[in-house]
Amino acid sequence: MKIYVYPGSFDPVTNGHLDIIQRASKLCDKLIVAVLVNSSKKPSFSLMERVELLECALKDIRNVEIESFTGLLIDFMKEKRASVIIKGLRAVSDFEYELQMALLNKKLDLDIETLFMMTNINYSFLSSSSVKELARNNGNIDGLIPDCIKDKVMEKFKLHH
Ligand SMILES: Nc1ncnc2c1ncn2[C@@H]1O[C@H](COP(=O)(O)OP(=O)(O)OP(=O)(O)O)[C@@H](O)[C@H]1O
Numbered sequence: 001m002k003i004y005v006y007p008g009s010f011d012p013v014t015n016g017h018l019d020i021i022q023r024a025s026k027l028c029d030k031l032i033v034a035v036l037v038n039s040s041k042k043p044s045f046s047l048m049e050r051v052e053l054l055e056c057a058l059k060d061i062r063n064v065e066i067e068s069f070t071g072l073l074i075d076f077m078k079e080k081r082a083s084v085i086i087k088g089l090r091a092v093s094d095f096e097y098e099l100q101m102a103l104l105n106k107k108l109d110l111d112i113e114t115l116f117m118m119t120n121i122n123y124s125f126l127s128s129s130s131v132k133e134l135a136r137n138n139g140n141i142d143g144l145i146p147d148c149i150k151d152k153v154m155e156k157f158k159l160h161h
């Protein structure tokens with residue numbers, strides 16, 4: 001069974017993530033969307049909120065599971081018997097960091113591959129940070145995140161005004 005893992009902070013999930021998830025899920029038997037707990041960035045949404053938003057966004061995709069992890073991705077991969085790490089690439093700016101991570105993970109485990117998927121051209125400008133920046137300033141986020149999470153995301157930032 002081919003098990004792939006798509007790690008990220010998903011703070012919150014965007015249509016850019018969703019596009020990668022839909023495409024990656026077709027390449028494997030099971031895709032685990034792995035929500036990073038101990039990120040150096042301080043998330044706006046709690047782990048539980050991020051998982052709930054993902055559950056809503058991914059409810060129509062059959063072979064996707066949502067999990068969270070702490071510590072090394074490589075250890076999580078082994079625990080799940082997963083063979084491939086999925087990463088999305090938007091721009092050259094993503095490349096340098098991702099190359100470093102991929103090489104480091106290769107050094108830790110030769111059997112695990114990192115597979116890079118190019119962004120959908122429609123979402124190449126899109127990040128969780130930019131969605132939050134818009135939501136904070138009451139900008140229009142239609143089409144940038146799944147419809148079913150829109151109210152929850154806008155609500156979060158209203159509270160801070
Ligand atoms: N629009 C997008 N198109 C393709 N890949 C994406 C897109 N947005 C994020 N990704 C990829 O998804 C993975 C998880 O990213 P992450 O959770 O850091 O999201 P992000 O949008 O970059 O959030 P942040 O702004 O907080 O960094 C990474 O591999 C990242 O390159």
Ligand SMILES: [Mg+2]
Nearest residue numbers: 009127128129
């Ligand atoms: Mg990022």
